[in-house]
Amino acid sequence: MAQTPSTEARAGLKLISPPALYAILMLAAPLATVLLYSVLTGEKGSVSLPLTLDNYHDLLTKPVYRALMWRSLIVSFFVTLATVILAYPIAYFVSFHVAPSRKALWLFLITIPFWTSYIIRVALWRTILGYDGIFDSVVMGLGITDTQPNILSNGVLSIIITLAHAYAPFAVLPIFVSLEKVDRSLLEAGQDLGESRWMTFLRVTLPLSLPGVIAAVLIVFIPTVGDYVTPELIGGGKTPMIANLMEVAMLKQRDQAMGSAIAVGAMTIVALISVAFVLWNKRYLGGRK
Amino acid sequence: MTFSDDRPTMIEFKDVHKYYGDYHALRGINGTIKAGEFFSLLGPSGCGKTTLLRTIAGFEDISSGVVMIDGKDVAGVAANARPTNMVFQSYAIFPHMSVAENVGFGLRRDPRPKAEKAKAVAEALEMVGLKGYGARAAHALSGGQRQRVALARALILKPKVLLLDEPLSALDKKMREHMQVELIKLQRQVGITFILVTHDQEEALVMSDRIAVMFEGEIAQLADPETLYRRPNSKKVADFIGTMNFIPAEVLSEAGDKVEIDAKGLGRVTIDASMAPPAHGESPVVGLRPETLTLLYDDQKPLERETDGVIDEVIYFGDMTYYDVYLGGTDVEVRLSMRNVPGRPVLEVGTKVRVAWSPSALVLFR
Numbered sequence: 065m066a067q068t069p070s071t072e073a074r075a076g077l078k079l080i081s082p083p084a085l086y087a088i089l090m091l092a093a094p095l096a097t098v099l100l101y102s103v104l105t106g107e108k109g110s111v112s113l114p115l116t117l118d119n120y121h122d123l124l125t126k127p128v129y130r131a132l133m134w135r136s137l138i139v140s141f142f143v144t145l146a147t148v149i150l151a152y153p154i155a156y157f158v159s160f161h162v163a164p165s166r167k168a169l170w171l172f173l174i175t176i177p178f179w180t181s182y183i184i185r186v187a188l189w190r191t192i193l194g195y196d197g198i199f200d201s202v203v204m205g206l207g208i209t210d211t212q213p214n215i216l217s218n219g220v221l222s223i224i225i226t227l228a229h230a231y232a233p234f235a236v237l238p239i240f241v242s243l244e245k246v247d248r249s250l251l252e253a254g255q256d257l258g259e260s261r262w263m264t265f266l267r268v269t270l271p272l273s274l275p276g277v278i279a280a281v282l283i284v285f286i287p288t289v290g291d292y293v294t295p296e297l298i299g300g301g302k303t304p305m306i307a308n309l310m311e312v313a314m315l316k317q318r319d320q321a322m323g324s325a326i327a328v329g330a331m332t333i334v335a336l337i338s339v340a341f342v343l344w345n346k347r348y349l350g351g352r353k
Numbered sequence: 354m355t356f357s358d359d360r361p362t363m364i365e366f367k368d369v370h371k372y373y374g375d376y377h378a379l380r381g382i383n384g385t386i387k388a389g390e391f392f393s394l395l396g397p398s399g400c401g402k403t404t405l406l407r408t409i410a411g412f413e414d415i416s417s418g419v420v421m422i423d424g425k426d427v428a429g430v431a432a433n434a435r436p437t438n439m440v441f442q443s444y445a446i447f448p449h450m451s452v453a454e455n456v457g458f459g460l461r462r463d464p465r466p467k468a469e470k471a472k473a474v475a476e477a478l479e480m481v482g483l484k485g486y487g488a489r490a491a492h493a494l495s496g497g498q499r500q501r502v503a504l505a506r507a508l509i510l511k512p513k514v515l516l517l518d519e520p521l522s523a524l525d526k527k528m529r530e531h532m533q534v535e536l537i538k539l540q541r542q543v544g545i546t547f548i549l550v551t552h553d554q555e556e557a558l559v560m561s562d563r564i565a566v567m568f569e570g571e572i573a574q575l576a577d578p579e580t581l582y583r584r585p586n587s588k589k590v591a592d593f594i595g596t597m598n599f600i601p602a603e604v605l606s607e608a609g610d611k612v613e614i615d616a617k618g619l620g621r622v623t624i625d626a627s628m629a630p631p632a633h634g635e636s637p638v639v640g641l642r643p644e645t646l647t648l649l650y651d652d653q654k655p656l657e658r659e660t661d662g663v664i665d666e667v668i669y670f671g672d673m674t675y676y677d678v679y680l681g682g683t684d685v686e687v688r689l690s691m692r693n694v695p696g697r698p699v700l701e702v703g704t705k706v707r708v709a710w711s712p713s714a715l716v717l718f719r
Contacts, residue, residue, distance in 0.1 A: 252412055253445035255432045257459035257506065267458075271449045 098324045106321030119325035129326065136306040139223055140288040146228040147284045148277060151235035159243035174233050182230060186297045189226045190216060219303025223294050235280035242276025278345040282338055289334050306330050360387040363514060363546045364409060369418035371404055378404045380570035386548060391540050393549045393557040396567035406516050406550045411435045423513055438507035439516040444499040446491045453487035455502050459510045477505040497528050514546045521556060533559050554594045558582065566590050586630040588718040591640045598687040599638040614639065614717060618680030619660055622712045629717040637719035645714035646689035648676060649707040650697060662708045664700055674699050678708055
């Protein structure tokens, strides 16, 4: 009881200072730099005054930016949709149908795809989806089509498939956690009050697991909007997304100001969508104590 | 206090067994529960009382035997198709819904128009004393309020049987006693069969028309509260319900409806055969409730029978005092309870006393 609140607060500050310093140097400072660069003029790898909104004017008026932003959002939307739809049954199965002592093992098994480098997994998807690849051989072997579907030639679709596979485990975990928190007696109550298992799922389990679903949506949606590697590797750069455009502006055109403006624009859109989701989440989180 | 036998049967168990793997949870349950009865399943944890309740609700399949509800074998009938509703131990209130949505949960397929359903919900809430609570968020309710919502939610569906799984165990003592009386009143008002699972013998005695005492997957005794308290059919039941003194005894003779015994410290006494339940092959003891023994003060005349004793322990409760007394120079110790009334001081340890008792209160276990 010798410690007064102020000494406690000081001790607390001392404790968090290393991570706080790290956060300021590695997150806040670069972010501030990007924000600053975006309102400067960029030329031949350097930026200069005066402050200007020209970059943002270009961003809003030139069709290429809008087109690639839309593509990124659409790819992200479908990746998120596919991931959550695939992840929910897996999470449900592990939470409701796996013996408690085996749940940890199942979650461990779900992480197996991460044991392989993402680059290698992308390369494998190229082999599977490419012309006369595994998918084509199987489909043609079964006599479903006469010509090679060659999914890889459809850049957006192959990017979606590859990303959905990569992010599925990320989505399983938050959904699993929210399902674990559903009081099992609520499901019995639903059936006791006359509902079938399916209706009980729709009226009780699903709404109560929505916070997990929304967390999964955010975890998948946010990083996939800015994904750079997949479009580069899967489509050989022929189907660029917004992050690829940033790379071009930053490194090829050496216009860091424009690159920064694109980054800030993309960040703003992702932030707005995320906040909307978080608010929706809050409505449901408010329903649970 | 006896429950009329002419009531129709609501639930019947015929040799019900339930196994969980190797574990034999229900070991041949037989018995009937009458329509409109307040029935309790009483026993220590793990005795199978909750399992039995869940077989009625349809949450557990039985391994063998028959469960009949209102004359129909309910084997294979899912929980959502049974004329029973349950109040869960945790209350199982849906946290993402309002109070009215919770109460109206089971009305989704009810063909009545919306306005009538809303009226039914309001009436159900009024019945449990939660008038005007409909719009509140369910997660913001107190324990007692949650329980009322759970009751309203079940009763609005007008079940033939209401199942209550330890509904009062999560409440504090005052609230529990209050809700006991409320539940009795509610049961009389709606007139449907209530089946209560509890480990609290006092609660079962207070609330029930009849009680089934369960041990290790079997019904040890099924009787009304008074019979259960005054004439338990085994030492185990006697020990579980309230407090009972057990005194070693010897059976001297049995003739007609009389049994003559010699109880250590009490002497020879003849009891009615109805107070000697069927033998279990144990060494004979007689049971005496603490309140059937009385300490005699100096000015008092002896009652039917009297024995000398020495006070070994005094436990003061305010309205009552419990005395542990050695009987008649033996090592037999009994506990007796005395009401603390004016002019009857609390006696001290070591005081020599006279203990009066009545042969009609003795129960013989053997």
